[in-house]
Amino acid sequence: MDVKMNGNLPKAELHLHIEGTLEPELMFALAERNGIKLPYKDTEAIRAAYQFTNLQSFLDIYYAGAGVLQTSRDFYDLTWAYLERCKADNVVHTEIFFDPQTHTERGIDFETVLEGIDGALSDAKEKLGITSHIIMSFLRHLSEESAMETLEMALPYKDRMIGVGLDSSEAGFPPEMFERVFAKARKAGFIPMAHAGEEGPPEYIHQALELLKVVRIDHGVRAIEDPKLMERLIAERMPLTVCPLSNVKLKVFETLADHNILDMLDQGACVTVNSDDPAYFGGYMNANFEGLVNELGMTETQARRLAANSFEASFLPEAEKKAWM
Ligand code: ADE
Numbered sequence: 001m002d003v004k005m006n007g008n009l010p011k012a013e014l015h016l017h018i019e020g021t022l023e024p025e026l027m028f029a030l031a032e033r034n035g036i037k038l039p040y041k042d043t044e045a046i047r048a049a050y051q052f053t054n055l056q057s058f059l060d061i062y063y064a065g066a067g068v069l070q071t072s073r074d075f076y077d078l079t080w081a082y083l084e085r086c087k088a089d090n091v092v093h094t095e096i097f098f099d100p101q102t103h104t105e106r107g108i109d110f111e112t113v114l115e116g117i118d119g120a121l122s123d124a125k126e127k128l129g130i131t132s133h134i135i136m137s138f139l140r141h142l143s144e145e146s147a148m149e150t151l152e153m154a155l156p157y158k159d160r161m162i163g164v165g166l167d168s169s170e171a172g173f174p175p176e177m178f179e180r181v182f183a184k185a186r187k188a189g190f191i192p193m194a195h196a197g198e199e200g201p202p203e204y205i206h207q208a209l210e211l212l213k214v215v216r217i218d219h220g221v222r223a224i225e226d227p228k229l230m231e232r233l234i235a236e237r238m239p240l241t242v243c244p245l246s247n248v249k250l251k252v253f254e255t256l257a258d259h260n261i262l263d264m265l266d267q268g269a270c271v272t273v274n275s276d277d278p279a280y281f282g283g284y285m286n287a288n289f290e291g292l293v294n295e296l297g298m299t300e301t302q303a304r305r306l307a308a309n310s311f312e313a314s315f316l317p318e319a320e321k322k323a324w325m
């Protein structure tokens with residue numbers, strides 16, 4: 001199919017870590033603004049360091065990079081730069097994750113972070129016509145206690161966030177560790193979702209569904225190893241927010257040509273395309289669509305279904321979803 005056509009399709013992005021949109025140029029600019037010395041000579045050296053062997057090798061670099069984010073203005077600038085990419089790729093709605101603990105652990109206030117992100121999202125609605133939601137994500141390599149404290153900290157700002165997520169190192173950190181945190185978050189009105197089945201086994205997807213009562217699975221590509229689970233996901237139209245370029249960069253699949261997203265789509269799963277941490281993984285939304293056309297032979301019909309799924313799986317009001325589908 002015509003690769004350009006994908007660019008014209010309206011799309012929603014449902015799996016995007018705002019800290020993962022920190023381009024090396026902005027990393028340097030913020031380091032200078034905040035008087036921080038980076039362990040890299042220039043932006044080329046940063047890009048050269050982005051050779052990952054697995055999820056953890058990426059997370060180590062990603063958490064270090066986030067250290068340049070200090071003020072509300074930094075978070076505003078970061079978010080605004082991402083929103084301009086959305087505009088260019090015809091992403092008309094975005095639901096973004098932020099990781100409060102990445103910042104509160106180094107002494108940055110929750111409010112400072114939220115203020116900057118939310119400020120840019122509000123301006124984007126007015127100036128770019130892009131709608132959005134914010135999802136706060138717990139770091140699963142930290143304790144249940146730390147996640148609980150973070151939830152408490154977030155409660156006064158509940159109206160500005162639609163949901164909670166669970167991310168960071170997956171293997172060895174099963175969803176069951178956060179059952180009580182998610183129960184409390186759901187009670188407070190947060191919509192639950194979790195990363196599961198990226199590197200972790202299908203059992204983690206079962207746990208996310210059964211124990212955390214999630215309404216969306218982030219990644220979920222390893223569900224395909226468990227046919228009964230696939231049947232359930234398809235029957236329930238449980239969304240899987242898949243991130244093709246991320247999966248190749250983090251060696252979940254060797255190449256895009258090996259990716260299972262179109263198999264899952266053709267089986268009837270509600271899969272969507274997302275960029276995850278685009279500054280680290282080599283491209284934003286349209287780069288992911290283009291990769292699927294070029295390396296996996298995605299057809300126009302498949303591309304349209306993926307775009308329609310992104311609205312179906314979003315937290316937009318039903319009438320707005322339908323208008324885009
Ligand atoms: N945090 C940012 N990107 C992530 C990913 N792909 N998996 C888990 N945690 C993350």
Ligand code: ZN
Nearest residue numbers: 167195218276
């Ligand atoms: Zn992610």
